[in-house]
Amino acid sequence: MLQVTRRQLLQRGALAWAAAHPLARRAGARRVPLSPFRAGVASGEPDHLGVVLWTRVFPDSAVAAIEVVWELSADPGFTTLRRSGEFTTTADHAHCIHVVAEPGPGEWYYRFRALGFTSPVGRTVIAPAAGATSLRLAAASCQHFESGYYAAHRDIAAQRPDLVLWLGDYIYEDAAARQGAPAVRRHEGGEARTLSDYRARYAQYKSDPDLQAAHAACAWLVMWDDHEVEDNYAGLTPTSPAEAATFPARRDAAYQAWWEHTPTRLAPPVAETEYRVYRTAAWSDLASFVLLDGRQYRTDQACGDRALSLDPPCAALHEPGRTMLGSAQEQFLEERLSASTARWRVIGNQTVMADATVNGSVLNFDQWDGYPDERSRIFAILADRHVANVVVLTGDIHLAAVAQLRQGDPGSGPPIGVEFVSTSISSPGLVPTDLAPILRRFPAMVGAELAHRGYVLHTVTPQRWTAAYRIVADVTDQSSAVSTVATYAVEAGTNTVSLMDG
Ligand code: FE
Ligand code: CA
Numbered sequence: 001m002l003q004v005t006r007r008q009l010l011q012r013g014a015l016a017w018a019a020a021h022p023l024a025r026r027a028g029a030r031r032v033p034l035s036p037f038r039a040g041v042a043s044g045e046p047d048h049l050g051v052v053l054w055t056r057v058f059p060d061s062a063v064a065a066i067e068v069v070w071e072l073s074a075d076p077g078f079t080t081l082r083r084s085g086e087f088t089t090t091a092d093h094a095h096c097i098h099v100v101a102e103p104g105p106g107e108w109y110y111r112f113r114a115l116g117f118t119s120p121v122g123r124t125v126i127a128p129a130a131g132a133t134s135l136r137l138a139a140a141s142c143q144h145f146e147s148g149y150y151a152a153h154r155d156i157a158a159q160r161p162d163l164v165l166w167l168g169d170y171i172y173e174d175a176a177a178r179q180g181a182p183a184v185r186r187h188e189g190g191e192a193r194t195l196s197d198y199r200a201r202y203a204q205y206k207s208d209p210d211l212q213a214a215h216a217a218c219a220w221l222v223m224w225d226d227h228e229v230e231d232n233y234a235g236l237t238p239t240s241p242a243e244a245a246t247f248p249a250r251r252d253a254a255y256q257a258w259w260e261h262t263p264t265r266l267a268p269p270v271a272e273t274e275y276r277v278y279r280t281a282a283w284s285d286l287a288s289f290v291l292l293d294g295r296q297y298r299t300d301q302a303c304g305d306r307a308l309s310l311d312p313p314c315a316a317l318h319e320p321g322r323t324m325l326g327s328a329q330e331q332f333l334e335e336r337l338s339a340s341t342a343r344w345r346v347i348g349n350q351t352v353m354a355d356a357t358v359n360g361s362v363l364n365f366d367q368w369d370g371y372p373d374e375r376s377r378i379f380a381i382l383a384d385r386h387v388a389n390v391v392v393l394t395g396d397i398h399l400a401a402v403a404q405l406r407q408g409d410p411g412s413g414p415p416i417g418v419e420f421v422s423t424s425i426s427s428p429g430l431v432p433t434d435l436a437p438i439l440r441r442f443p444a445m446v447g448a449e450l451a452h453r454g455y456v457l458h459t460v461t462p463q464r465w466t467a468a469y470r471i472v473a474d475v476t477d478q479s480s481a482v483s484t485v486a487t488y489a490v491e492a493g494t495n496t497v498s499l500m501d502g
Helices: 006-020 020-027 151-159 195-206 208-216 247-262 325-338 372-384 433-440
Strands: 041-044 049-055 065-073 081-090 096-101 108-116 122-125 135-140 163-167 219-222 281-285 287-293 344-348 390-394 400-406 415-423 445-449 452-459 464-472 483-490 497-501
Touching: 041 108, 041 122, 041 208, 049 065, 049 108, 049 122, 065 096, 081 096, 096 108, 122 208, 122 219, 135 151, 151 208, 151 452, 151 464, 151 483, 195 208, 195 247, 247 464, 287 325, 325 344, 325 372, 372 415, 400 464, 400 497, 433 445, 445 497, 452 483
Parallel strands: 041 219, 135 163, 163 219, 287 344, 344 390, 390 415
Antiparallel strands: 041 049, 049 096, 065 081, 065 108, 108 122, 135 452, 281 287, 400 415, 400 445, 452 464, 464 483, 483 497
């Protein structure tokens, strides 16, 4: 029970924080402490009523609870408040804040105040309940901190989209300089394993000004992939068998830190239980989203998870019960896609769904090629139920690609959807760039660009889905130019993608 007033809390927090902070100490008599809002602000998961507002307050460790005021206005100068309130942060949640504000449809601005400071201002957009005629959606993933700067995020912020869909690998768990790619900056600490490790890793990533700007530009829908926990983990199976006994606790820590730092409506995870994060979202009746969790329920990657092998796959590939989603999530996906009345049905997905096999050989057992029977079931249901206007948005593989999804034969089956693979924000390419012409000749592939980092800016109207591939000229240059390398379009009712220009 706290026996102090809010004023006392605020004063104590500010003084303790300023005394403890090295920069504040160095400033001596002219103390100018840094803002405790140094992870920036974020918003997420808008519906037609409101949105989640997020920030993290960095106080002195002696402060258990901090009162934070949040404010939301129709104008960035906050001349008239539309909504406001107070929230008490606690150390249990790393002083992260998740507040649902419900101002109704429109463009809104929000900020927080605590410890004598005011946060940066964030913008967020809420669609009407029905009748939206456009959506500008940035899809992105994979922002390895050491491997490059976030010029792509600077460009997302400049584009002022309505929504960002994050497809995973928000952080990478590895120790400094593990990936061997050009390192423009260093991870702090060793490989993340504990709650404090993961929290520190989020804090480091969120210190980046361009990432903060992309969060402040609009609301995000956030899903995870593997690196929010560990590379290529599958359910409770870690990559290293030696870690089997300790991995459940590590995964719990990683999930907890993910929730704390994500602007989501989800409740926090409970240790040693399923944490259901697959869910739906919508942009009015223009687009419905099913956000998939391809990691928590999956069977371990088959055939030793060998990479880029042209040997025939082992028999285990078709073992009954092999799954990426788990049966409950597979059913959820099929039901929600069939039941959606939105114009476009979007699947937020991590690993490549299109067929990328070569004469039956699986090049990457981590993606849907490694779970072919489950994929066939999903594609068959889309075809049988005549589900129209399916768009799959995919991350994970650090390359830009466009695929025509077909039931059955990947080159000649009936089209059942289109897949847009956004490349990585900064993570290094995994496939040699000189393989691009070969990849483009795969039956399902319409386009591929392997040499650059970036994201995809989608413009959605009832008549047409347009995907502009934004690429970063030089990921080692914080102020790099970002430009469109190619634009693709899907006319509503066709399930078929074509290159517009590029
Ligand atoms: Fe990645
Ligand atoms: Ca990944």
